[in-house]
Amino acid sequence: MTGGRVVRKGENRPAATLPVARVYVDVPLAHLDRPFDYLVPDTLDEAAVPGCRLRMRFAGKQVDGFLLERVEASGFSGRMEYIGKVVSSEPVLTPDLAALARTVADRYSGMMIDVLRLAIPPRHAKVEAEPPAEQPAPPAPPDTAAWGRYPRGPAFVDALRNGRQAHAVWQALPGEDWPARLAELAATAAAHARGAVIVVPDYRDVARVHAACVERAGADNVVALSADAGPAKRYRAWLAVKRGAARIVVGTRASVFAPVHDPGLFVVWDDGDDLHADPHAPYPHVRDVLIQRAHTSGASLLVAGFARTAEAQLLVESGWAPEIVAARDEVRKAAPRITSLGETDQQLARDPAARAARIPSVAFEAARDALKAGRPVLVQVPRGGYVPALACQQCRGPARCRRCAGPLGLPVSGTDARPPTCRWCGVPDTAFRCGNCGSRRLRAIVVGAKRTAEELGRAFAEVPVLGSGAKEVLRQVDERAALVVATPGAEPVAVGGYGAALLLDGWALLGRADLRATEETLRRWMTAAALVRSGQDGGRVVVLAESALPPVQALVRWDPVWHAGQELAARTELGFPPAVRMASVDGPAKALATFLDELDLPPSGEVLGPVPLGEPDRDGNTEKERALVRATRAQGRALAAALATAQHARTARKEPESIRVRLDPLELI
């Protein structure tokens, strides 16, 4: 009739140039974690820019996705689908971000689309339409003289100034104004037109560091990224960074992915805080992501805190990062006077009020003197909800399994007559013998310090008692006599510093059935003790824990480096992270067994367990189990790949149950 090819209404024609779009689709199936090719209709040729958000048909369904790149031809031999629509031409998936997300997904045996969900905030159309802010002028270089207190500090600052890449692990001096120090580094990078990302554990820290950065680099150059801001605010801040309008980003864990232009510096503060581990799949850790970004971008990296993690210690010992630490006499000048009190050497105070509070006299006197001087006193009490574990009756060290050195605990259900059992490999230990002191007796860990804090308040009835914890977190307290009772991580900063701190949660912290219990204990103690005035200025800290224990010694001497060295050596000997790469694998018993059976591990690979996962679910099922899988660090990639392959096989077979894989999980109970 009309002859030739008829273009019917609504029929698509491919774009004239680069008609193929490589697309990541948002589908939660492991075996589909790769790009798919679509045709770009000529009508969307302009709009379909690399990095934009899309919608299209996939297996009949409408799905969201990201356009990775436009190419000339596809290797796909089947019939390609056309892209449905371009949600927005804002190129949110930058090439750097795409590469990073792929790397992080592979590192954690997870899916790229899951990483993108963490990295790219939900779109807010109104915000996107707002006119972009102008790029501000770089700030003037800030005064960095305070870094002179640390022998290698000025060298790190110099590297930032000259655009050279530097890695470092920094242990801040007690009492250090660390937000100011980090802001100086960020402003130095920004002064040379480089970007900086500072990642801190929580929003209180974001506020402090943000203020310090604004002071040095001007409000235009700094952006705070915090998950608890509303969606509009969050997307506005993120877009400002992506469009190059702000050079310095301060934020919580999601800001590790912040798309800063020309990054010159990445910082993680207090890398031992478990808030740096994202609880969403694939469970990436801030420190690891920043190491990766520093590596690929050539930016400098600073891993910092008052305490030092075993992971940071490994960076130092492997030569990847030099350490920035003050000389011993500088530490002695800055640190408060710290006393430890074990159960054996606790003398109850003579004062009747103190005796009623069951407070040792040393602690009571330290608090009384500080209050008398008109200074606040910090009382650190345990948070609830610790898992009870077993310790050696004699040396109080955690009771460990003879086979795999996992923590021993009492089985949750059943009769009391059952022997202690390893929480990792499930082997019961009928004849416990402490590997440290040889004792055969065990004790259960008990928690009772919260009451002590309450009673302490009664002993000092004339001063106000301020609480800071899960319910309400205080940011700051004034320079006046007060008892500040706080749980770890919620300690307010005191103007001028606390006069004293009482650390009452030794047993609760050290007794946790967790690989990181001692490291975490020291970290929390140091974080609290760093808020106290120096010993020269009358500052005192009393910790209720046995002085022979390594973390107690490390606190008293203020030696986080020594403790991290001990910790890394112990983990190396036992075959735990970070000395090895480890993964936890959870799921219903049967599915888990099949998964482990199919797992094609690298040569060094080894499976521990599986063991029952303790708590029954709502329906009373206790079928879930957990296994630990480990391999040498050198075969870490192969381990992650093997786990991913096993997941692909499961999702491809449409197995109804899900298996959760976490690499280097923080908790290894």
Next chain:
DNA sequence: GCAATGAGCGTC
């Protein structure tokens, strides 16, 4: 023996 209908499945 063969069309009409429905269930299951891959996924560009």
Next chain:
DNA sequence: ACGCTCATTGCT
């Protein structure tokens, strides 16, 4: 939430 395959049903 599509369009393909394959099994089942129903009719001649």
